[in-house]
Amino acid sequence: MFSENSFNITGKIALITGGSYGIGFSIASGLAKYGATIVFNDINQELVDKGLAAYKADGIEARGYVADVTNEQQIQDLVKTIEAEVGVIDILVNNAGIIKRIPMTEMSAADFRQVIDIDLNGPFIVAKAVIPSMIKKGGGKIINICSMMSELGRETVSAYAAAKGGLKMLTRNIASEYGEFNIQCNGLGPGYIETPQTAPLRTPDHPFNKFIIGKTPAARWGTPDDLMGPAVFLASSASDFVNGHILYVDGGILAYIGKQP
Template sequence: MSNMFSLKGKTALITGAIYGIGFAIAEAYAAQGAKIIFNCLNEKDLEKGYANYKEKGIDAKGYICDVTNEEKVQEMVADIEKEFGGIDILVNNAGMIKRIPMLEMKAEEFRQVVDVDLNGPFIVSKAVIPGMIKQKHGKIINICSMMSELGRETVSAYAAAKGGLKMLTKNIASEYGAYNIQCNGIGPGYIATPQTAPLRERQPDGSRHPFDSFIVAKTPAERWGTADDLKGPAIFLASEASDFVNGHILYVDGGILAYIGKQPE
């Protein structure tokens, strides 16, 4: 059974994987034997990415490439295929969020979020699919969100983009499943990261932050998720164990989407 989850000899491109969720997935793939490739926006981030991988003992290859630039993405993918012989696994992880009330959000800001979170995965997937067709196999994993299913204040652009990414996932599965390409999504719940740390800090009186209390109360697991919680699902969707799983969004959310919440006392 363990061989079903092996990624030995596979090449994985994980966009934006210099820290956080993308880095955790890269770390998991490396442990399963995959060659790790990541991209970032500038030289400073590239150096930071290399330092993070070196600290974990992972020999990764990085590229400076904006996922919204189709020409640059095509060039990056061509270079990867030339050097490594093909891309077996793509994780569309690069993303952004702008927490702005809808009526205060400019159309330009809305477009920027959609460009990174939806157009980016379209552009990178479009670039890698021809190679996957040629090699007769491929795994594409889109990092969606609970906002693929739910709305919330201040995240209109993010929710719209992630909802679109959910449907792009299903459409790639529909169009290219016949070529032994599986495209699935992971929908993380609320994950404890350095970016969310201020929302989990104890108040001066020792009580939880109001948002922390809200999330814990809405989660049957009664805790935030961690980046490590995503490693197993990501390995499953990248391995031959999921060869007949296609067009599926795997929500790793501690049960939030299944739960209506506690009855008020």
């Protein structure tokens, strides 16, 4: 039943993969502000230390672990360690991912496989590891970080689009297979977000900056803060009857054909 506490996730344990920086860090910060205990992983100790320092500077007590989302044994061990040291994971945010911008005919099969492995196999491996304990506990929330490339194609991102399209369908299948156990699995699809990685593209005269603003009804880039509210919603009891849904936080790009020249 909806109440004033429906968005309160105090006491919930949230694992954010690749949560040292960027979108993962912003989502974790939003969850922390609504009471969640934050744990995260990254691929090496340097990134984990960077993340721990950033969380501390933000006033958040987080725990960080080194683990590769494509290594099933490492992830199984990670989940066991978190359960022993912190508790059963209530909220999983499958955020870890990469993109390689290479024209398809120039992309090696090895590069293609690497993107698929991290962006699609990784969420499968981590979700598989947390679901059994969620079932025993009586429910849980899984948020897969999808993309507008879950719906659209674009030059040079064949592997990324294939992975994110697959992640959309994995999201729906987890919802279908485990919804009866009170597990809600939804996707969050960011639009074009202001991050350090996009900074070179966001100068006023850059053609890509003009392209994105012209294609976005909101007429601006998104900010990491724009993702916090939707993530809290999908992580909280307010979304208990929302399952298999992809929530695009894109300023309206997917709804818009663009201005007439």
